[in-house]
Amino acid sequence: MSIAVTGASGQLGRLVVEALLKQGAATIAVVHDPAKAADLAAQGAEIRQASYYDPAALDRAFAGVQRVLLVSGNEFGSRVAQHTNVLRAAERAGVELFAYTSIPNIDHNELILAREHRGTEAVLDAAAIPVVRLRNGWYWENYLNGLTHAIESGVLYGAAGTGRVAGASRADYAEAAAKVLTTAGHGGQNYELGGDSLGYADLAQAISEASGKPVRYQDLPQADYAAALEQNGVPAQYALIVADVDAGIAQGILDVETGDLQRLLGRAATPAVEVFRAALV
Template identity: 50%
Template structure:
């Protein structure tokens, strides 16, 4: 039995779809979601849908019952997710899960960004739990930028504080495929995979947006204070804006770059080219 947490979210849903495409019987897949109604379509296809709320440990025991391999997708509630991850790891150990695959971040041991702190602590917790594990250190989702191209296409500018930092970005679909490989094959116990695609800078990404859209788009690098003002002015809550700026500064220091080819080796093909990812995003922007 393979259980995928956050299965109604972007990444989790892609993993479930990939598992089905690989021939895993629907009845051997558990789509664990905080709101099971959002995964109703998966239930209609025979996937087991179970409630799993990281903040409500009582839901996790039932969700993880009978699970052999668990994909623990990191929570997105900053400030709460370390306790949420603790709840999930404890429930997995109690349920007798044989493998935890955890979605972490690139270079978690040395990554100095605020967002990396919870990943680093969670990795240590999983190691100490005694449950066999594999860490999927996902690189920057290309969709972090391409899902929000409307303003860039309207005003001709992508703003940030990433400088000329190299980003080993990858699409969610590629990272989901890597997770599915780990969940459906052996030999990954104790592995730490640094999962990144072909690197690019924000200047190069903006140029690709311009090429694919036929509109002038450039990258404007801003000091941290100025970028914070832009985000808050656009309606981003101040605490979240601070995290986004901190992440960009991490990019500028090279913390979203990896020379690793782990992603390509796992999925058995090159990662999705930036041009293809941007072209797909421009069509729906």
């Protein structure tokens, strides 16, 4: 069975390819720039070049493929069209399973990040091939950019109030995707994926434990948090999205309690403190 992973040179796609290779799966890494996937080729992946904008290249990339993982793109404003191109190519190839990395609670998720996922899932609703939705929760790695500042200042800032977020490591989500791609019975499934449920005070404690330095959580109004991020060099659009995510966490939108991730992994998800500790080595 041949499995293609799109966006394979990115942070998540790369980990999925590596997880598949460890299982001995015939793995095709679909990338925009093959030079960025040389290490995956060295590990045994077949490299095929295609972009989400190029239907003909996607057709070539999916030739002879039985299963496809579409790792969602990162070009905001263009993602639904890009994802549709990938799905149509998979349909033309007649793949037996099409997996898509989405976001939790899509039916009532009002986050900025959810908008194009919702649009993509609407397209998937009419797919001519079996689809599985991998609704990935938050990555603990999303907090790494602010890790040094939190440790040095002793304060983790955010706008999540007393809300909780069920996160896991990026590698956990990659391993779960590899499990879905290499086993049967997943067509038509919607997996709501999340790990340990933590409040931001818990996250501050995890940073403190990983670093050996005291860190506390300081809650800010959403607009103030976005402004503070921008003042500290975060691009305005990204600062808006980060603050919007925290507001969603305050409402419980990313507190996933289904156990789907743990069942796919056959183990507990990676604790936040382990991700933070590894980043500080």
